[in-house]
Amino acid sequence: MPKKIAVLPGDGIGPEIVAEALKVLNFINADMSLGLNFETALVGGAAYDAFGTPLPQQTLNLCKNADAVLLGAVGGPKWEPLAHAIRPERGLLGIRSELNLFSNLRPAILYPQLVHASTLKPEVVAGLDLMIVRELTGGIYFGQPRGIHVAESGEKVGLNTEIYSESEIRRIAHSAFRIAQKRRKKLCSVDKANVLEVTELWRNVMAEVGKDYPDVQLSHMYVDNAAMQLVRAPKQFDVIVTTNMFGDVLSDIAAMLTGSIGMLPSASLDANAKGMYEPIHGSAPDIAGQGIANPLATILSVAMMLRYTFNQPEAAERIEAAVNSALDSNVRTADIYSAGTTQVSTAEMGNAVLKAL
Amino acid sequence: MPKKIAVLPGDGIGPEIVAEALKVLNFINADMSLGLNFETALVGGAAYDAFGTPLPQQTLNLCKNADAVLLGAVGGPKWEPLAHAIRPERGLLGIRSELNLFSNLRPAILYPQLVHASTLKPEVVAGLDLMIVRELTGGIYFGQPRGIHVAESGEKVGLNTEIYSESEIRRIAHSAFRIAQKRRKKLCSVDKANVLEVTELWRNVMAEVGKDYPDVQLSHMYVDNAAMQLVRAPKQFDVIVTTNMFGDVLSDIAAMLTGSIGMLPSASLDANAKGMYEPIHGSAPDIAGQGIANPLATILSVAMMLRYTFNQPEAAERIEAAVNSALDSNVRTADIYSAGTTQVSTAEMGNAVLKAL
Numbered sequence A, B: 001m002p003k004k005i006a007v008l009p010g011d012g013i014g015p016e017i018v019a020e021a022l023k024v025l026n027f028i029n030a031d032m033s034l035g036l037n038f039e040t041a042l043v044g045g046a047a048y049d050a051f052g053t054p055l056p057q058q059t060l061n062l063c064k065n066a067d068a069v070l071l072g073a074v075g076g077p078k079w080e081p082l083a084h085a086i087r088p089e090r091g092l093l094g095i096r097s098e099l100n101l102f103s104n105l106r107p108a109i110l111y112p113q114l115v116h117a118s119t120l121k122p123e124v125v126a127g128l129d130l131m132i133v134r135e136l137t138g139g140i141y142f143g144q145p146r147g148i149h150v151a152e153s154g155e156k157v158g159l160n161t162e163i164y165s166e167s168e169i170r171r172i173a174h175s176a177f178r179i180a181q182k183r184r185k186k187l188c189s190v191d192k193a194n195v196l197e198v199t200e201l202w203r204n205v206m207a208e209v210g211k212d213y214p215d216v217q218l219s220h221m222y223v224d225n226a227a228m229q230l231v232r233a234p235k236q237f238d239v240i241v242t243t244n245m246f247g248d249v250l251s252d253i254a255a256m257l258t259g260s261i262g263m264l265p266s267a268s269l270d271a272n273a274k275g276m277y278e279p280i281h282g283s284a285p286d287i288a289g290q291g292i293a294n295p296l297a298t299i300l301s302v303a304m305m306l307r308y309t310f311n312q313p314e315a316a317e318r319i320e321a322a323v324n325s326a327l328d329s330n331v332r333t334a335d336i337y338s339a340g341t342t343q344v345s346t347a348e349m350g351n352a353v354l355k356a357l
């Protein structure tokens, strides 16, 4: 049976970077006879402009019937005045939630070629290789009640609810422990258990699930300290597991440690390794259409797709090795440019990876 | 009328660093005839051990009747098994809330002598001088409902509520704009307005209050991007204003940029500049009792107290200049030690500041 990939380029630089990732994926697909096929649909602001909703039913159906989703990015200032329910971000959040993609993997790897692109000192970041496991379908992103209402006093009040059940915490805990088992066997759970009861439950459930994984060393850290430790000594971490909201912030810090958020892929998985794959960075409306965005995060997201959903580790490794070779050949998009390297466009970077394959 | 300061050393390294700050304050008090007097009380774990509560009524009364509070730090692993309502942190949070200290000022200044203590490259951080204004008595820290309960399904569910009213946002907005007016006139409001309605209201009120301050340039940034920008290019910021929860995380990142969280003071003010002053760092139980903690954050908190509550800018500047001289004389506590400097104890660092006064 052919395997189906839903391709959602989205907004801003989304279409440009997805085009490069597809070049790479098409090549590997043919070369290794993987039998993947693709269908494209609109999501986010692009879908709103065409259909008045960021997540049209046909897009959601396509995703539900696909084995994997490749997404570019959504959002931009153009749609900021819209009400919450119809913003581009709701397209992305809707897919995460409807497809039950609760386990979001965000690796932060510093390529040796890019040590000097990091704003941190080489001795602090060289060799960095950590993984953030972010809970993606719960917490304050989806909790009810939510909204803005008018209080008795006549003034407006804004409200969101951070909520986690034991079972939600348990399943992301198992994901994280299993990932840690395949790595350096250290898991740091990040919470704010000293202030927020919801994360006190988080901490307790993590500790309980940890008993099933005696080979993994579990530690707990408050989120403020974790953010600080990522800047102070990031190499102390192997795998970090945390809530939806804290994961949003910590993964952007971790991404930046590697020199550019333009390098980092992500996978969002359900319980059966069906998944959505997207770069960590956003739609970067300021540089959209200029052909200067870095496609490597999206190309590396394709590698994650091949590894996690299609169980093709060899294909994944070929792509990762090709990215490495492209960097070795000294081509750089603007975000990772440094003196002595050659600055190239989005398409030229895609071609460099293709050539190295 | 004499001016009264409530002194709450708290837990861990709290008593050690407060002792040094008091040395400095006593000297300035006598030397400049400021007429300040002091009364000490227990808070946090120390208060729990003595009275079974982290915020005894007599401590709260003392704080309410004082003009300013000097706090060390609270908490430690010893008290982590306690229920939320009686944890050391509740002592601190209780004072913030009961005294209405809604405006928390957290400057992040990189001393030229410590450029090499930062994990960031000198060209990225040298000259850093930013101020985080954190809302301190609202948001998810205090929102109701909260707690852990058993759902119908039989499993536990944890819950906290992030809530802000227009008036809560408006008053912190005014604080932040006024501070920006006295600085480089740039204010960045940090939220997650694309996902959380509570921070959509935050953004709208900030924009509305901004109309009263046409001389200040207001911008808005999502929290994930702000965390990343603090690592990428922190000098782009002048004043940052944000919620209680986001401010907790961002201020620790900002602190770490300056090389050590042991350097950074804070002020928590009510509407009449009555305030609590404390270092940003915590009680550091791992090094408590060893006499190696850095007292400079607490000493600099005393300078903030003299400036904001007692309107003694000259006294504040004298202390800040003395800290600067102490650093010039090359003495360093362990956290800021680097080759070529002299490592000293907590008390020796306090003495070095005293000598420079």
Ligand SMILES: CC(C)[C@H](C(=O)O)[C@@H](O)C(=O)O
Pocket (backbone or CB within 6 Å): A074, A075, A089, A092, A093, A248, A280, A282, B194, B195, B224
């Ligand atoms: C675009 C936005 C809704 C999203 C999030 O907050 O999850 C993004 O920041 C991310 O991290 O994937």
Ligand SMILES: CC(C)[C@H](C(=O)O)[C@@H](O)C(=O)O
Pocket (backbone or CB within 6 Å): A194, A195, A224, B074, B075, B089, B092, B093, B248, B280
């Ligand atoms: C100790 C803790 C309750 C406190 C907070 O979260 O506000 C601390 O981290 C801080 O930043 O002052």
